[in-house]
Amino acid sequence: MPEPTPPVSPPVVVTTPQALRQMAARLRKAPAVAVDTEANSLYAYYERVCLIQLTFDQTDYVVDPLAVTDLSALGPVFANPAIEKVFHAAEYDLIGLKRDYQFEFAGLFDTMIASRIVGRPAVGLAALLEERFGVHLNKRWQRADWGRRPLPPEQLAYARLDTHYLLPLRDALLAELRTLGREEEAREEFARLARTTPTPHEFDPQGFWRIKGARDLSPREVAVLRELYLYRDQQARRRNRPPFKVFSNAAMVRVSQVRPRDRTALVRIKGMSDYVVRRYGNGILKAISRGLHARPPQRRRPSNNQRPDEATLTRFEVLKAWRKARAQERGVDTDVVLSNATLMALARHHPRTEDELTAVPDLGDWKRREYGAEIIRVLRAQPKPRQKPRRRP
Numbered sequence: 001m002p003e004p005t006p007p008v009s010p011p012v013v014v015t016t017p018q019a020l021r022q023m024a025a026r027l028r029k030a031p032a033v034a035v036d037t038e039a040n041s042l043y044a045y046y047e048r049v050c051l052i053q054l055t056f057d058q059t060d061y062v063v064d065p066l067a068v069t070d071l072s073a074l075g076p077v078f079a080n081p082a083i084e085k086v087f088h089a090a091e092y093d094l095i096g097l098k099r100d101y102q103f104e105f106a107g108l109f110d111t112m113i114a115s116r117i118v119g120r121p122a123v124g125l126a127a128l129l130e131e132r133f134g135v136h137l138n139k140r141w142q143r144a145d146w147g148r149r150p151l152p153p154e155q156l157a158y159a160r161l162d163t164h165y166l167l168p169l170r171d172a173l174l175a176e177l178r179t180l181g182r183e184e185e186a187r188e189e190f191a192r193l194a195r196t197t198p199t200p201h202e203f204d205p206q207g208f209w210r211i212k213g214a215r216d217l218s219p220r221e222v223a224v225l226r227e228l229y230l231y232r233d234q235q236a237r238r239r240n241r242p243p244f245k246v247f248s249n250a251a252m253v254r255v256s257q258v259r260p261r262d263r264t265a266l267v268r269i270k271g272m273s274d275y276v277v278r279r280y281g282n283g284i285l286k287a288i289s290r291g292l293h294a295r296p297p298q299r300r301r302p303s304n305n306q307r308p309d310e311a312t313l314t315r316f317e318v319l320k321a322w323r324k325a326r327a328q329e330r331g332v333d334t335d336v337v338l339s340n341a342t343l344m345a346l347a348r349h350h351p352r353t354e355d356e357l358t359a360v361p362d363l364g365d366w367k368r369r370e371y372g373a374e375i376i377r378v379l380r381a382q383p384k385p386r387q388k389p390r391r392r393p
Contacts, residue, residue, distance in 0.1 A: 004133055004168040010153070011053075011060040011160040015067040023054075023061055024073035030056040032084040032109075033077070034166035037093045038159055040147035045240050046201055049096045050146035055163040062156055066149060071101050081107035086170045088112050088125045088162070091196055099198035108190040111166060114173040117186050119331040129165050132172055137161055188364040203233055209299060213253040224291030225256040231287040235280060247276050247284075259288055308348065315347035318382045322374065338367065346375060 014020050027033060034055040041047035052063040052071075065071060077083055078097070085105060087093055089112040097103045115123040122128070129135040141158040151159075177183040208214055208222075208229040217225060229252065236243040251271025260266045266284060267277045277284075308316065320334075320343060327334040338346075345360045354372040357363055 004135070004165050006135070007060060007157075007160065007164055011062045011156060013156065014061055014063040017068055017070065020063065020068050020071070020073055023063075024077065027054070027056060027074075027077050028080075028083070030083060032056065032086060032167060032170070034086045034163035034170075035093065036087065036159075036162040036166075037096055038146040039096055040145060042143055042242060042245075043145045043147055045236050045242060047096070048147070049100050051151075051159055052097075053159050053163045055160075055167060060160040060164050062159055065100075066147070075101070075103055079104045079106055083107060084109050084170075086111065086166045088128075088166060088169075090193055094193070094196045095198040098196070105194045108194050109170050109174070109186075110190055110193060111169050111173055113189050113193070114170075114177060114186050116333060116336050117182050117189070118173065118176045118180060125162065128169060132169065133165060135165055184366050185370070188366045192362060192364065205230065206297075206300060211249045211253060213250075215299075217253070217256060219296035220292065221256045221259075223294045223296045224259055224288050225252055226297050227287040227291040227294065228252045228255060228284065231280075231283050235283065246280065247271060251276075255284065255288065256291070259292065261285070261288075308344070312344075312347045312350075315350060315379060315382055316344055318378055319343045319346055319375070322378045326371070326374070338363075338371070346379075350379065351376065352380075 012019075012023070014023055034053075036053045037049050038051040038053075039047050040050050049065055052065060052074075054061045054063065063071070063074075078085060084107050086109045088110065090108060090110045094105060098105075111125070111128065112123050115128060120128070122131070126137040126139065129137060138158065141155050144155055144158075146159075174183070177186050208226050211225070211229070214222060214225060232243050232246045232252065235241075235246050239246075248271050251269065254269050254271060255266070258265070258269055260269065262285070263277055263281045266272050266281055267274060272284075319338075323334050323337050323343065327337045330337070339362070342360065342362050345362070346357075349356070349360050351357050351360065354368070354376055357368050357372050357375065
């Protein structure tokens with residue numbers, strides 16, 4: 001296998017419909033393409049894909065979706081299982097591409113998933129490239145604003161490196177998967193990954209309960225926190241900024257506890273900088289006032305039918321113990337064997353035969369063959385859950 005070489009010429013930047021069509025025509029003849037994306041999640045309320053990097057036929061391309069808004073020419077390539085799409089940590093990229101362009105995907109290879117399956121201790125792209133090829137990636141631009149134009153040449157150079165070495169990395173990992181007899185396991189995971197569906201960005205007015213420290217507040221403090229949370233989202237939408245860039249969760253909790261009555265007191269609170277108080281101070285003080293006069297919110301409790309019963313929880317814990325031992329035996333993280341969601345599905349379904357395992361979501365053919373008999377044996381041998389003592393009348 002030839003060693004990958006560093007890029008010697010600038011990437012091909014695609015900014016016109018004609019250039020995109022020409023690139024797509026060449027891409028349709030390629031056996032594989034490395035893909036990555038950059039988004040503006042740190043700089044916008046509604047994030048979007050701002051750059052798509054592709055490498056094939058020893059050429060790096062950077063597609064600018066802000067300049068070429070119709071990317072439909074890429075759809076048949078992404079959906080074609082005969083053209084392998086190689087990503088590293090694909091889930092985030094797939095969500096963005098499906099959300100923004102309704103693309104469908106087939107024929108994936110994820111180098112991070114492959115690295116986890118073969119038991120690599122470090123699975124980040126930078127670590128893998130350094131270990132295998134002696135390549136050092138400079139992550140200076142990792143948190144850059146990819147929605148800003150024009151992009152400086154050094155930022156484009158950074159972006160293209162995320163795909164430049166992916167195809168030779170894929171070749172090395174595929175060889176290792178085959179040596180270990182793990183290719184089918186990996187392919188099953190890649191197929192599951194291709195079914196990833198984006199969830200719409202919907203504001204949850206009850207989301208303040210998930211803020212760290214919210215459940216330790218008094219009812220009146222929670223009422224203030226709720227009003228601050230609603231006000232922050234309103235301002236974030238208006239200015240097209242992520243909510244955390246208006247002011248932080250931790251600052252909201254502190255303001256809810258102190259409940260200042262004027263700007264002088266507000267600016268003394270950690271996280272309430274002079275800039276924040278100048279721009280949002282009046283709105284924050286009004287939100288505090290609304291919270292002080294509002295009825296405290298009631299915390300939503302999960303319905304009883306969503307909570308597992310004691311027998312299900314016992315099965316779940318038994319399966320977790322089995323999974324931990326199996327993962328240690330293989331030298332991989334526990335969720336490489338089975339995810340927590342799959343373990344809970346097994347605990348809820350309580351299959352008694354290997355045939356009944358087919359009803360368990362995300363338990364593919366390979367995992368059923370590899371672990372099915374063990375799972376059934378473990379479930380049959382589980383201890384009975386402790387019975388709660390009955391109350392005397």
